[in-house]
Amino acid sequence: MKKLFFICCLFGAASGITPSLSAQDLSKKVPLDPNVRIGKLKNGLTYYIRKNEEPKNRAELRLAIKAGSILETDDQQGLAHFMEHMNFNGTTHFPKNELVNFLQKTGVRFGADLNAYTSFDETIYELPIPTDSAGLLDKGLLVLEDWAHGALLDPSEIEKERGVVLEESRMGRGAQQRMRDQFLKQILNNSRYAERLPIGKDSILKTFKPATIKAFYKDWYRPDLMAVIAVGDFDPNVVEAAIKQKFGSIPAPTKPKQRPTYRIPLDGSTNVAIVTDPEYPQNLIQVIYKQPEQKEKTLKDVRDNIIIGLYNSMIGQRMQELTQKANPPFLFGMSQYGSFMGDLDAYTSVALAKDAGSMEVALKAVLEENARVQKFGFTEAELDRSKKDMLNASERAFKEKDKTKSVNYTREYIGHFLNDKPFMGIEAYFDLVKKNIDGIKVTEINHVASKYITDKNRSVVLMGPEKSKADMLAEAQIRKILAESGKDVTAYVDDVLDSPLLSTEPKAGKVVSEKQFPKLGMTELTLSNGVKVMLKPTNFKNDQILLKATAKGGYSLFPGERPTGMFSSYMMESGGVGPYNQTQLQKFLAGKTVNAGPYISELTEGIGGSTNPKDLETTLQLVYAYFTEPRKDAEVVGGLLANQRAYLENQQKTVTPDKVFSDSLNAILTNHNPDRRPLTPETIDKVNLDRALTMYKDRFADASDFIFTFVGAFKIEEIKPLLEKYIGGLPSTDRDDTFKHPNIFPPKGRIEKTVYKGMEPKSKVSLILSGEYDYSPENNVQIEALQEVLQIKLIEALREEESGVYGVGVSQSTEKIPSGHYRFSIGFGCAPENVDKLVKRTIDEIGKIKTNGADKKDIEKFVAESNREMEIAIKTNNFWLDYLDDNVFLGDDLEEVFEREKLLKSITVDSTKVAANKYFNEDNLIKMVLMPEKK
Structure with missing residues (x-):
């Protein structure tokens, strides 16, 4: 489906640009991937x-x-x-x-x-x-x-x-x-x-x-x-x-109707729409420059698409930089070229303003950034970085060609059938990129802006809250801004730095012990600074290494400072590391597969990331820098917090039905604990950057209680020296940390609440069953089974039999940390007049499982689904990264995964009956209903 607004992939739609072609013959048609068998029946x-x-x-x-x-x-x-x-x-x-x-x-x-x-x-x-x-x-x-x-x-x-x-x-x-x-x-x-x-x-x-x-x-x-x-x-x-x-036996129609093609006419005009709604909480601007769709037919068209991809990447970087200023002009902004609707493409600019009064600033900012490119173009350095990123992405896709998921190929062939979009295969595409990318000149990139940003076929849409209508721009003002944008714009200044990522080289540690887990194909290293490293080499991907580091503590160790704690790692990451601010760091890492970032949650802190063998050392340097050289950037953080505050102010001014519902449910589930209240502008006022730096340094001062996990395409002996240097060189004080228990649980007893909010005749229902829990693999699998069999039954009952819902969701969660607790959540939307009937039917279905146990056929479905899901999961790096990290953190048996088949056999009609009576405890039932406002 062509999206209504601006969603497109990196390599965009063909552009129709006329570049200076290389010696390669680009007039040839795009060859189709020979690995695909295409045919047509009679x-x-x-x-x-x-x-x-x-x-x-x-x-x-x-x-x-x-x-x-x-x-x-x-x-x-x-x-x-x-x-x-x-x-x-x-x-x-x-x-x-x-x-x-x-x-x-x-x-x-x-x-x-x-x-x-x-x-x-x-x-x-x-x-x-x-x-x-x-x-x-x-x-x-x-x-x-x-x-x-x-x-x-x-x-x-x-x-x-x-x-x-x-x-x-x-x-x-x-x-x-x-x-x-x-x-x-x-x-x-x-x-x-x-x-x-x-x-x-x-x-x-x-x-x-x-x-x-x-x-x-x-x-x-x-x-x-x-x-x-x-x-x-x-x-x-x-x-x-x-x-x-x-x-082949399906008969062709004897007199088929002609399949008409409908078009969206372009009349050259600029139209403006200003729309408001009492339940819309944001201030959004879209400027859409519509263009005839450009089909990708020849290799020149593919080269043109590369140009579009480079342009989108560079303008995207500039828009992101604007949000990293001391006083950002918008909460979010973007410009890019891509497919639009029907037979059209579009160059689309979007800005999310801080409030209705800031719409002028936001609109001018995105228009001026477009005008800056039109007037001065991009720099050679920007293009060089973008080329490196694109080449790196293409090379990674090429290296993973035998690991590409089947579902990805289906999307390509659907595109070819529906829209004649060719698929040349990653081998041919990577070869074309390598042969052509160096020859792409900055003048060709700059031509995109002049070709697609015009005063023809424009649509401007402003969307805002009804309450702020008087503060929004009028159509005459918008047209004036469009006419005058870019008159005083100046050239872009490229903020780059070329320094070592680390100011000092780490003092390497040593591996002091190794423990093998043959069944898991995993090795545990203990380094001289006390850090444990779990290593699982795999062949699931050819060019991927995932990493995660986790330790206990979090901002629970700073009672009364939750606002600062919640934003602490975000603020520090926004500042960059060492000598690099965030913008400079992104540019320094151009062309590399380096992704790593810290986090501090209530109970834990850690780092997550991904890389490949080639860039593993740079990634480890970045991890080391996040531990040892966090960087405070008061201007950037000031802008980020100002944006966050403005966003929350908008939320308060126009409270949507869904937010009222979720906030009310959250208040009940957390027993109205002040530490679980939704964020407000006043919350942001309590955030302190200096205190955040103190918290951050405290949490990352001692690496000895961190467990690092690496999964992916590496050989243990080859990466040991890097681990000894960058992980073994991390600071260690050998403290024994844990978290402070927040002691926040759902209340016991039956609670019912109805919230009246919303103009539309629709309702939302949430039913919560919860209680204390003995966390174990045996109990966990019974909880999982209950969730699935109840989901099956409620779809049959509420959707197929009652015809009362489009969908119904049943989810479950079990916790061992900070203490044993379980929760079942049942949710659906429906007509207000059907709420009582459908809630009763839901309780009846729960009662049937408690009385009779689950239907045997539903248990068989759960077992089949679980087995099939696990067959796929255990062949992915993401599964093993999360599994190993979770089990080590929780102190669970690392080989628990191999007991899955045995555990599934323990699920019977009788076991689900016992589990249902234990966990579907209607004495602890929260029922929350959203109803439209009374008229």
Whole structure:
């Protein structure tokens, strides 16, 4: 789907720039990746097949249809999306809800894995499927075949689904929707796109006849508008044969309707929309310079895209620098070129102002930054840094070519089918980048601004709170600012520094002991300064190393100083390290894969980061600097805190229904403890930078109680010298630290509260069950099982049977630190008149599990989902980083992960009955309901 506003990837949409070409022939068409098998059946259906073993024993299947809401007739508005729903409610081989039931048994989760979406121009169905069980892949393709032409569209199922879709529509209502409805026609030039939002119209959703949706299905779900995409760990020949057998028999329509193409007309004008709403808490400005879409067809177009990527990177850096000033002109600002909507691209500038009175400053700031580039261009140094970053990113992608997830490939092939966007493969792309990036001149980059920032086809949108309407800019003022922007702008001054990252070399320590964990493939080092380092080399990624360091303490050791404690690490990181301020540090690290930063939470402090083998030493230098050379920058911190204060003031001026609800629930859950109150402007006033520096230095003065964990592409013997130097050289006082228990728990007993806030006829319900807990692997798995079986039951009950919700969420959390505690949270949105009925049904479903235990089939689904999820997780660096860090920190058995299968076997109908009666304790139940304001 093309996004309404400014979202695009680094390599943007093709630009149509005419650069001075290198000797390489760039007039050739973009070659398609030869690793993909593309074919077309006689009935017109297209297919894409690629063998890919990441992850192993899995396939990603997609059905893409060039049919969305843009094709709806007046009496079909919303039915393209409704049709998507109906494909999960009865097809030829999977009647009623049997599709979801079948897939859950294979370990595929509804919503999280099995999903679909409908946009203006397309509908996409997504199905990940295991390939290591006989017949499952074939069954997955059968699902796609049913979606393509086997929807039953049973009138009784349509009636049941009306409520679900209407609830989805209800949940989308609010300030954003009301404001969008005011300006959408204006910025889309009264095109059909403004009249065909995928959710449709409630009046039609409530009353349409089954024949009307059947007509849409017959007209547009046809093979010449479809593509089947299969990427995964399988034999491509087998998959191709199955696609031909299943989809080749779908008859082509004898007299197909012509699939019209709708456009957004450009008339050269500048239109301005100023919209306000009583429930909108921010002050947002968007300036959209619309352009005809530029298709990527030749290698020259790919080179042009590289230019766009470099431009976006450099203007992004400049906008970020503005937020690091002593008095930032906005809370957030950005400019970039990318896809927009329909047949348009756009250069979009966005600014989030501090308040309505600051909108002029914010608007001028983004316009002047654009004008600065138009008038003076970028510097050679800026371009050099951006080139290094792009080359580094391309090289990393190339190195990981055999580790690319199958889901990433499906997105490329969908783009090719829907929008003719070519995919050349990372090998060819990296080769093109290497051959062309050096030849790109700064004059070519500067041409982007003059080409796309014009006084034609502009839309300016100001969005703000109703209360601040009088303080907002008027249309005449906006047009005057547009006309005069950039008149007095001066050239950009590049703030760079070229000094060693560390002022003094660390005094290296030594490895004093090693402990092997053969089953885990892990080694524990103890360094001479007392620091323990957990090392797990892996081959999950070719060019990735993840690191984490954790210690106990946090700002709990500074009672009464929570405001400063909460912001302490943020303020110190914002100052940079050693001789480098934050802006200079970012520029110094250009072209390197170096990411590391400190944190201080209530109970812990630590550092997290990622790098690769080439840049590991620089990353360790940065880690060492965060411990030993924190840098205080009063001007930057002053600006950051001023922005934070302004943001909170806006929140107080216009309190949204969701914020009232969440704040009220938080107050109850924390027993109205003052240390858990939401942040306010007065909180920011209590933040003290000097005190933050003291706290920070105290928490990072002693590394001996830190546990460092490294996971990824390294060899232990090769990185030992670096660890001895930079980790072994950290300061150590050998203190024995721990945290101070905050002693904040949810209250016991039954508590019910209803909050009346909001203009729309929609409600929100939250039910919380909590209590003390004996933290253990055995209990944890029972809690996990309860969460999943209750989730399954509530989807069946509240969505499928009652048709009263679009979605329902059940989450669980268990804590060992600071003390044993568990919590179940159940949440859903619904119509106000249905709250009592749906809450009662929820309590009834909980009661059934307490009385009878979970259904055996639901336990089987949980076990299958858990096993499938773990199969993927244990082959990722992120899983092992978090697992090892958590288990060491909590003092749990490091080999607990290998007991997972045994633990899952302990889940039975009887065990869930016992667990439900223990943990679904309705004597400790918090019920919070959000209702619209009484009229």
